[in-house]
Amino acid sequence: MSKSNNVYKDAYNRGLRLLDETKSLPSEPELGTLLGVSRTTIRTILTRMEETGLIAWNKRSKTVLRVPRPDDFFPEEETDTLSQIIERSFMRRLLAGGAEPGMQINELELAREIGVGTTSVREFLIRFSRFGLIEKRRNSHWVLKGFTRAFALELTEIREMFELRSAAAFAALPEDSPVWADLDLLEDEHRLLAREIATRFNEFSELDERFHRLIHRASHNRFIVDFYDVIAMIFHYHYQWNKAQERERNEVAVAEHLAYIAALKSRDLGKVDTACRKHLKSARHTLLTSIPEGQQP
Amino acid sequence: MSKSNNVYKDAYNRGLRLLDETKSLPSEPELGTLLGVSRTTIRTILTRMEETGLIAWNKRSKTVLRVPRPDDFFPEEETDTLSQIIERSFMRRLLAGGAEPGMQINELELAREIGVGTTSVREFLIRFSRFGLIEKRRNSHWVLKGFTRAFALELTEIREMFELRSAAAFAALPEDSPVWADLDLLEDEHRLLAREIATRFNEFSELDERFHRLIHRASHNRFIVDFYDVIAMIFHYHYQWNKAQERERNEVAVAEHLAYIAALKSRDLGKVDTACRKHLKSARHTLLTSIPEGQQP
DNA sequence: AAACTGTTTTTTCACGATAAAAGACATTAA
DNA sequence: TTAATGTCTTTTATCGTGAAAAAACAGTTT
Numbered sequence: 339m340s341k342s343n344n345v346y347k348d349a350y351n352r353g354l355r356l357l358d359e360t361k362s363l364p365s366e367p368e369l370g371t372l373l374g375v376s377r378t379t380i381r382t383i384l385t386r387m388e389e390t391g392l393i394a395w396n397k398r399s400k401t402v403l404r405v406p407r408p409d410d411f412f413p414e415e416e417t418d419t420l421s422q423i424i425e426r427s428f429m430r431r432l433l434a435g436g437a438e439p440g441m442q443i444n445e446l447e448l449a450r451e452i453g454v455g456t457t458s459v460r461e462f463l464i465r466f467s468r469f470g471l472i473e474k475r476r477n478s479h480w481v482l483k484g485f486t487r488a489f490a491l492e493l494t495e496i497r498e499m500f501e502l503r504s505a506a507a508f509a510a511l512p513e514d515s516p517v518w519a520d521l522d523l524l525e526d527e528h529r530l531l532a533r534e535i536a537t538r539f540n541e542f543s544e545l546d547e548r549f550h551r552l553i554h555r556a557s558h559n560r561f562i563v564d565f566y567d568v569i570a571m572i573f574h575y576h577y578q579w580n581k582a583q584e585r586e587r588n589e590v591a592v593a594e595h596l597a598y599i600a601a602l603k604s605r606d607l608g609k610v611d612t613a614c615r616k617h618l619k620s621a622r623h624t625l626l627t628s629i630p631e632g633q634q635p
Numbered sequence: 636m637s638k639s640n641n642v643y644k645d646a647y648n649r650g651l652r653l654l655d656e657t658k659s660l661p662s663e664p665e666l667g668t669l670l671g672v673s674r675t676t677i678r679t680i681l682t683r684m685e686e687t688g689l690i691a692w693n694k695r696s697k698t699v700l701r702v703p704r705p706d707d708f709f710p711e712e713e714t715d716t717l718s719q720i721i722e723r724s725f726m727r728r729l730l731a732g733g734a735e736p737g738m739q740i741n742e743l744e745l746a747r748e749i750g751v752g753t754t755s756v757r758e759f760l761i762r763f764s765r766f767g768l769i770e771k772r773r774n775s776h777w778v779l780k781g782f783t784r785a786f787a788l789e790l791t792e793i794r795e796m797f798e799l800r801s802a803a804a805f806a807a808l809p810e811d812s813p814v815w816a817d818l819d820l821l822e823d824e825h826r827l828l829a830r831e832i833a834t835r836f837n838e839f840s841e842l843d844e845r846f847h848r849l850i851h852r853a854s855h856n857r858f859i860v861d862f863y864d865v866i867a868m869i870f871h872y873h874y875q876w877n878k879a880q881e882r883e884r885n886e887v888a889v890a891e892h893l894a895y896i897a898a899l900k901s902r903d904l905g906k907v908d909t910a911c912r913k914h915l916k917s918a919r920h921t922l923l924t925s926i927p928e929g930q931q932p
Numbered sequence: 933a934a935a936c937t938g939t940t941t942t943t944t945c946a947c948g949a950t951a952a953a954a955g956a957c958a959t960t961a962a
Numbered sequence: 963t964t965a966a967t968g969t970c971t972t973t974t975a976t977c978g979t980g981a982a983a984a985a986a987c988a989g990t991t992t
Contacts, residue, residue: 341945341982345774365936374773376984381938397937398991420946446973455947456974457754464761470857476671477642477974478954483857492856499796559789560767560780561862568858638952638975662966673954678968694967695961717976743943752977753944774944775984 348417349373350383354406357392363400420454424462427452429575432471432485435630439484443472469568485572487629494622497569498615500562501553505598505614508556509605517556518603524549525599532592535585542588543577549595553602572625580628587624594620645714646670647680651703654689660697717751721759724749726872729768729782732927736781740769766865782869784926791919794866795912797859798850802895802911805853806902814853815900821846822896829889832882839885840874846892850899869922877925884921891917 352373356363363369369380388395390410393402428448431437449459463480466472470489472480483489511517527545531538547570554566577584594617601613649670653660660666666677685692687707690699725745728734746756760777763769767786769777780786808814824842828835844867851863874881891914898910 340947340980343982345983367936377937378983378985382983444973457946457948457976460974461758461761461946464758468765468861470861477952479973489857492858495856496858499800503796559792560786561789561793561865564765564767565858637950637977640952642953664966674967675953675955679953741943754946754976754978757945758975774982776943 342416342420344417344419345375346379346382347412349375349379350386351411351417353383353387354392354410357387357402357406361402363393363402365398420458421462421465424448424452424454424459425466428462428466432482433575433579437482437484439482439486441482441484443480443482445480469571485629487626490622490625490629493568493572494618494625496565498618498622500557500565501550501618502611502614504554504557504562505602505610506607507558508553509602509607509610511556517552520552521599521602524552525596528592528596528599532589532596535589535592539585539588542591543573546591546595547573576625576628582628590620591617639713639717641714641716642672643676643679644709646672646676647683648708648714650680650684651689651707654684654699654703658699660690660699662695717755718759718762721745721749721751721756722763725759725763729779730872730876734779734781736779736783738779738781740777740779742777766868782926784923787919787922787926790865790869791915791922793862795915795919797854797862798847798915799908799911801851801854801859802899802907803904804855805850806899806904806907808853814849817849818896818899821849822893825889825893825896829886829893832886832889836882836885839889840870843888843892844870873922873925879925887917888914 353369356372363384364372366377366380366384369383370377373380373383384393384395384400387393391403392406392410393400395401443463445456445459445463449456452459463472463474467474467480470492471483471485473483474480508517524545528549531541531545550569551563551566554563557563594613598610598613598617601609604610650666653669660681661669663674663677663681666680667674670677670680681690681692681697684690688700689703689707690697692698740760742753742756742760746753749756760769760771764771764777767789768780768782770780771777805814821842825846828838828842847866848860848863851860854860891910895907895910895914898906901907
């Protein structure tokens with residue numbers, strides 16, 4: 339089992355959704371850009387669609403014969419990237435407790451436990467190391483630094499520095515910059531979510547990420563933009579971990595975002611700074627309260 | 636050839652230098668900590684030292700029989716880590732010109748050219764990606780972003796943000812903190828170098844790195860401390876690349892460092908800010924002037 | 933001739949295997 | 963009885979290999 343065909347399976351599933359909408363599929367290169375895969379993969383997809391009687395395929399003509407049924411889709415778990423699988427396993431271990439700072443991480447053991455090769459685990463750990471939670475000892479094992487209070491404080495310190503700067507840069511952007519339209523759209527989404535917060539509160543974290551990434555992009559600095567990956571990763575798992583008062587927290591955050599957006603639109607740097615600081619302060623507070631105190635070194 | 640024994644060879648070479656100083660070697664575990672390798676490697680080293688008649692080894696007694704000759708040492712190039720070898724090759728390519736931004740990077744080709752496996756190249760590229768010079772396209776090739784003016788500006792923007800903050804934190808450190816002693820030592824080294832700048836100017840870059848790392852460490856923030864790796868890496872290759880006016884540049888920098896150190900010792904935040912800003916400004920200028928203009932996108 | 937389909941080549945991804953190096957355990961000497 | 967040495971086990975670093983996926987090339991169709 340040298341390489342899973344998850345790219346194909348995932349693209350196939352997404353491709354099935356196209357069949358609902360049209361009576362015939364576009365050209366192979368067009369499908370490729372649409373699904374973000376190569377033509378080779380598109381042809382494998384089309385081959386299977388033909389075999390399962392979903393389409394009739396002859397050269398340029400790809401006629402839809404029937405609408406896809408639930409059992410036409412590949413199971414969700416087969417569409418994941420290996421690195422996603424490893425990340426999930428690793429984070430589960432890390433957050434499930436018993437992961438004391440200073441503990442050493444064994445590549446071979448991790449690989450065996452997850453049921454993958456050591457190379458993939460190594461590559462994951464190298465990629466993951468930039469999040470500052472693990473560290474490598476020269477030709478030896480990895481050491482877990484732990485998701486501690488210190489980590490959260492260091493993370494938020496940088497976050498605040500970067501976001502204040504990005505927000506100021508954002509507000510200074512010219513009238514005709516396309517970001518203002520993006521901001522308007524996000525504002526609408528926020529208002530909509532605010533109105534239905536009681537039922538849709540769990541959709542906030544995705545909106546949150548899009549909003550902050552838009553602001554960070556205004557910095558035009560790759561290190562600032564890339565740093566948001568660290569924040570996003572932590573928040574992603576943090577939200578899965580800590581569901582306490584999720585609705586209330588998100589309701590407050592949406593309101594703060596709206597104030598923040600209004601400040602940006604006013605282009606008044608003082609107002610932007612105030613609104614940004616206020617939101618960052620409560621974000622930090624939320625993160626800090628969620629850290630299990632027992633895990634401190 | 637599945638793994639080179641460069642750890643052994645490097646430790647062996649360093650071990651040879653111990654023979655100059657003493658008449659008999661310490662215990663195996665002690666040698667291990669001294670050379671930073673495991674006892675397994677120490678025993679391999681001792682075995683060879685015995686074979687080549689450098690020592691007489693019987694259990695606890697390891698008597699030095701003769702002083703090592705130049706040909707006892709392993710050649711320098713055999714003591715390098717694979718990742719050092721790959722990094723050097725890669726950087727040579729990158730700086731040698733013809734490396735246009737947007738150009739794609741081929742793992743297989745790189746591996747073949749350097750004469751190593753693809754796994755090592757992949758791991759190197761993943762590690763290297765945090766420097767912001769390359770980027771990966773989802774299940775496809777890497778793209779070179781290039782050592783451009785934009786890169787230098789983004790890098791220095793963060794650097795200045797981080798260093799100003801670290802310098803302020805440094806100056807606020809209590810009287811009894813051990814960093815003040817470290818700073819005194821560095822100050823002495825700077826004075827010494829300043830006096831002999833005409834002949835020793837090329838020793839500056841190493842001192843520069845030690846000085847700035849000391850300051851960054853005062854931030855007590857892993858992201859700030861780790862970011863210095865990016866700067867160090869760029870400066871390392873930059874200094875190899877651009878030798879123009881090296882002596883003059885370094886002479887100016889040493890003087891700026893001394894002013895910066897004096898400001899830190901005064902603990903006057905205003906003075907620290909001024910001295911730090913001044914030095915960072917000339918550092919940025921040096922970096923910017925060295926970037927080949929033709930490479931702009 | 934532009935854009936597509938069919939076919940072939942190349943590259944990426946992931947694995948198992950193996951030597952180097954680290955680490956653990958057992959034994960011996962001071 | 964502590965700290966070393968001797969021996970054995972485990973882990974890390976690296977390669978070659980093969981399937982998945984991308985990319986390049988060649989031939990068709992409109």
